[in-house]
Amino acid sequence: MGRHAREGTGRGLTAGPGTGAEELRRFAAGALPTYAVPAHVFVLDELPRTRNGKVRKERLPSLRDVVPSDGAARVGVEAGLVRAVSQVLGEPTVDRSRSLLELGATSLHILRVCFALAEETGADFDVNLLFLGDSLVQIARDISAATTDRDAQAGT
Numbered sequence: 765m766g767r768h769a770r771e772g773t774g775r776g777l778t779a780g781p782g783t784g785a786e787e788l789r790r791f792a793a794g795a796l797p798t799y800a801v802p803a804h805v806f807v808l809d810e811l812p813r814t815r816n817g818k819v820r821k822e823r824l825p826s827l828r829d830v831v832p833s834d835g836a837a838r839v840g841v842e843a844g845l846v847r848a849v850s851q852v853l854g855e856p857t858v859d860r861s862r863s864l865l866e867l868g869a870t871s872l873h874i875l876r877v878c879f880a881l882a883e884e885t886g887a888d889f890d891v892n893l894l895f896l897g898d899s900l901v902q903i904a905r906d907i908s909a910a911t912t913d914r915d916a917q918a919g920t
Contacts, residue, residue: 783807808840809908841885841911842904848880849900860900871895887911 785805793801812823825840842860849858852873859867864874878891889907897903 841908844881844885845900845904848877852876863898864894
């Protein structure tokens with residue numbers, strides 16, 4: 765984990781792949797006064813950028829993207845998936861460690877989740893990922909990876 769600061773932008777932290785929100789929060793707690801430790805940490809694979817390389821601030825996560833089920837901030841595909849599953853199944857909270865089938869979803873529910881997630885996030889993915897995933901967390905990772913791979917192939 766390294767420190768990153770640029771003139772005029774304040775301070776930020778950069779971390780390598782696989783660094784979680786709790787690890788970043790612990791690092792900040794050790795390096796900052798208590799009042800300056802962030803209440804929420806958002807972990808992003810990469811910053812959303814325009815074609816010119818500028819950060820697209822409107823695409824950055826906000827506090828409304830926080831899923832409070834376990835206190836950790838969840839954004840992007842995972843947050844969208846949890847919201848879609850919650851809405852389709854009519855449950856106020858869902859266990860992210862369980863698969864859709866374990867949560868009681870039927871094939872019709874899964875198709876509804878697929879359409880809702882695609883509409884909300886713009887992700888284009890194979891519906892089989894929703895059927896085959898061991899947990900909502902894993903499904904979100906698989907969808908993110910598939911979307912990233914497809915975007916990378918389209919860019920080459």
